[in-house]
Amino acid sequence: MIKSSPKASKKLSFDEFKEEVLSDYKIAITSRECSSIGRREVLTGKAKFGIFGGGKEVPQLAMAKAFQIGDWRSGYYRDQTFMMAIGEYNPQHFFSSLYAHPDINVEPNSAGRQMNGHFATHSLNEDGTWKDLSKQYNVSSDISTTSGQMPRLLGLAEASTKFRKIDSLKNKHHLSNNGNEVAWGTIGNASTSEGNFFETFNAGGVLQVPMVISIWDDNYGISVPAKYQTTKENISEVLKGFQRDDTNKGYEMFVVEGWNYTQLVDVYNKAAKIAREEHVPVLIHVKDLTQPFGHSTSGSHERYKSAERLDWEKEFDCIAKMREWILQFELEDQEGGHFKFVKNEQELINIEKEVKKEVKLARRSAWNAYINPMLEEREELLALLTNASEKSEHKIFLDKLKRELAAFDEPLRKNILTIGRKSLIYLRDENFEEKENLQKWIQNYRAIQQPKYSSHLYSELPSKATNVEEIEPTYDEETELVDARIVLRDNFETILDQQEEVLIFGEDSGMIGDVNQGLEGLQKKFGEERVYDTGIRETSIIGQGIGMAMRGLRPIAEIQYLDYLFYATSVITDDLCTLHYRTVGKQKAPLIIRTRGHRLEGIWHSGSQMGAMINMFRGLYFLVPRNMTKAAGFYNTLLKSDEPAIVVENLNGYRLKELMPNNLGTFTTPIGVIETVKEGNDITIVSYGSTLRIVEEASKDLSQVDIDVEIIDAQSLLPFDINHDVLTSLEKTNRLVIIDEDVPGGASAYLLDLIVNKQKGYYYLDSQPTTITAKAHRPAYGTDGDYFSKPSINDVFEGVYQVMHEADPVKYESLY
Ligand SMILES: Cc1ncc(C[n+]2csc(CCOP(=O)(O)OP(=O)(O)O)c2C)c(N)n1
Numbered sequence: 001m002i003k004s005s006p007k008a009s010k011k012l013s014f015d016e017f018k019e020e021v022l023s024d025y026k027i028a029i030t031s032r033e034c035s036s037i038g039r040r041e042v043l044t045g046k047a048k049f050g051i052f053g054g055g056k057e058v059p060q061l062a063m064a065k066a067f068q069i070g071d072w073r074s075g076y077y078r079d080q081t082f083m084m085a086i087g088e089y090n091p092q093h094f095f096s097s098l099y100a101h102p103d104i105n106v107e108p109n110s111a112g113r114q115m116n117g118h119f120a121t122h123s124l125n126e127d128g129t130w131k132d133l134s135k136q137y138n139v140s141s142d143i144s145t146t147s148g149q150m151p152r153l154l155g156l157a158e159a160s161t162k163f164r165k166i167d168s169l170k171n172k173h174h175l176s177n178n179g180n181e182v183a184w185g186t187i188g189n190a191s192t193s194e195g196n197f198f199e200t201f202n203a204g205g206v207l208q209v210p211m212v213i214s215i216w217d218d219n220y221g222i223s224v225p226a227k228y229q230t231t232k233e234n235i236s237e238v239l240k241g242f243q244r245d246d247t248n249k250g251y252e253m254f255v256v257e258g259w260n261y262t263q264l265v266d267v268y269n270k271a272a273k274i275a276r277e278e279h280v281p282v283l284i285h286v287k288d289l290t291q292p293f294g295h296s297t298s299g300s301h302e303r304y305k306s307a308e309r310l311d312w313e314k315e316f317d318c319i320a321k322m323r324e325w326i327l328q329f330e331l332e333d334q335e336g337g338h339f340k341f342v343k344n345e346q347e348l349i350n351i352e353k354e355v356k357k358e359v360k361l362a363r364r365s366a367w368n369a370y371i372n373p374m375l376e377e378r379e380e381l382l383a384l385l386t387n388a389s390e391k392s393e394h395k396i397f398l399d400k401l402k403r404e405l406a407a408f409d410e411p412l413r414k415n416i417l418t419i420g421r422k423s424l425i426y427l428r429d430e431n432f433e434e435k436e437n438l439q440k441w442i443q444n445y446r447a448i449q450q451p452k453y454s455s456h457l458y459s460e461l462p463s464k465a466t467n468v469e470e471i472e473p474t475y476d477e478e479t480e481l482v483d484a485r486i487v488l489r490d491n492f493e494t495i496l497d498q499q500e501e502v503l504i505f506g507e508d509s510g511m512i513g514d515v516n517q518g519l520e521g522l523q524k525k526f527g528e529e530r531v532y533d534t535g536i537r538e539t540s541i542i543g544q545g546i547g548m549a550m551r552g553l554r555p556i557a558e559i560q561y562l563d564y565l566f567y568a569t570s571v572i573t574d575d576l577c578t579l580h581y582r583t584v585g586k587q588k589a590p591l592i593i594r595t596r597g598h599r600l601e602g603i604w605h606s607g608s609q610m611g612a613m614i615n616m617f618r619g620l621y622f623l624v625p626r627n628m629t630k631a632a633g634f635y636n637t638l639l640k641s642d643e644p645a646i647v648v649e650n651l652n653g654y655r656l657k658e659l660m661p662n663n664l665g666t667f668t669t670p671i672g673v674i675e676t677v678k679e680g681n682d683i684t685i686v687s688y689g690s691t692l693r694i695v696e697e698a699s700k701d702l703s704q705v706d707i708d709v710e711i712i713d714a715q716s717l718l719p720f721d722i723n724h725d726v727l728t729s730l731e732k733t734n735r736l737v738i739i740d741e742d743v744p745g746g747a748s749a750y751l752l753d754l755i756v757n758k759q760k761g762y763y764y765l766d767s768q769p770t771t772i773t774a775k776a777h778r779p780a781y782g783t784d785g786d787y788f789s790k791p792s793i794n795d796v797f798e799g800v801y802q803v804m805h806e807a808d809p810v811k812y813e814s815l816y
């Protein structure tokens, strides 16, 4: 594997310098050759899509030199040269990812789950334990959304400040070397137009974390030039107000020409030193970059760049400039000795030829590794089809399928399986051993192939959160009723006492101990590094959490109210929810998001949009405890495992009375398990959160008219009822009503689908299953606004009564 040596800060002999320069040049042209051949692979149909690092090679060499073992990168799809220069990526990896090779050991970034150009290193061992992150290069897994890498970058950098400042973390040598690690961000010029960029940038300046942000500026975002992207067409000019000075903290800033190798090496060295030693954020605006292959394989840049611009891009191509510099370089020392990198141009041409050969070989080898198994699998299926067709009355159709399959030059698994599955349609009314063999092969094939695309959405290890056993809260004989927020607060206190990796932060979470006092006094006890306030910036609060969780800390990020989670939706759904899946379990971010919702009033304070969230947040646990003891139990469960989750506390539950358990920090609420809170025989009601209290109230009225309801608390929406316990209730009552305060078709429809279709509850039902929900609009403000927007006790009563009326109109006469 080629690797650039991070020697630039040392004094080098000329021979060492020369070796380094030529090695760097070789990495740059290897990367460029990969892009060039990669583009051809897409245009000839071997790969579907390609996005490459052409035009940005040279600054990435400089960044790689300054990037040290233990450091972290959070970047985007242009960084293939950087990845090659740190030795984590080679041409064979490049082509394997272009073909989407579905094996993480062959395509180490995402096993082909992501488009090419989305990089990652492995943080986890097979058994889910952390690798020694302080002894490896760390690349947090890229995502495609422009600027989506920024919020996470903040947390990756913030972790260094925690490891440096919190004494109890100082012995976590496998996670950090005293917080010396720098987090390196890369972003395209146009992507700095995004809110994620500005929000993160401001937060980085406030937090003073060791991060170095490089802006790769090629003047365009696909076809749209800087004049439509950036005020003054110059991002570093615009950001000048963030620059530190003698009196104010802020950013150190550099502007550098992207084709100027020596200047780049110098700037990157300085930037790394400042960030690492002073724990200060740094911006490097790398200007004058180009894009010789256009944005991606989806179109050509000749469509939107002027002839002058295209000429300029040729002249200022960073590799061309580096080549010129190498050829022109000449040094004379005091003794009259002459020093050059190469004797003549031929020497460079020889290196270039060698690189072309190496890349060609890598391409072939990656292609063979990708296609050969499929060629073999095609042969297996053809043999089975031949055997079956010989016995079948439908030979003529099966032979046609065989010919279709044989005709693929390069059969993919889709082609193989499509033919196999179609063949069973022709064979459906026949029975012989050869058909059974075919059936078994297809089933086995599907069982082997499907996980390659669907595994690792959640942990697949024994330690996964749904395996944490329930431990019930226990109580002293003389225990007292307290405000429920005290149960939560004292449980957090125990957690912070026992687990030094836990940090809690958010808007108003620090000094006042959150707006509902669930963290009261905890900053005083545990200090500002562990319980703290943040600015009003939900996206980057979650980013802080993701980044720190990826580095082995256990952050609890607070979002003040559920409705404001929408501000952070993209970072949660795009980054947090997909991280474990998109790295096939090689990276994790066990972030706990704490928020509060349910039964709020007002258009922007409804606290109830569960359906929207559970559908976007697959990949984390979505928990809706009905009281604070249950909520505390969920936090304890989550901290005994290592997966991301959202816990929605009941906003109107903090001042209700609950008993104080005596096993704080220990008792757990199981995830994915329902609880029957009232037994009954006539009808099953499934609900959750504070709506449950309304259901409980209504059930008293229902019992007055001889309707005996069974009430089930869902507790956990993602996942819901993994043991299918609702069925036991339906077996008894044969009727189902689902009640929540989300919109029609929201979480109630999700629960209905799982119970009726997935659990096959329809089998037990004697009445139409029903949902009682809020109105389709956001809830209006005030008592009447709430009454006419969300399900009331009357609505619950009448909805349940109506089901019973339809079942027995004589006993339950119509109300209206
Ligand atoms: C949120 C989001 N919006 C739009 C896109 C589509 N898109 C992908 S790359 C790109 C241009 C990015 O330009 P720039 O940041 O300058 O990076 P470059 O590709 O020039 O290196 C756009 C619009 C996206 N991936 N994500």
Ligand SMILES: [Mg+2]
Pocket (backbone or CB within 6 Å): 188, 189, 190, 216, 217, 218, 219, 220, 221, 222
């Ligand atoms: Mg750009």
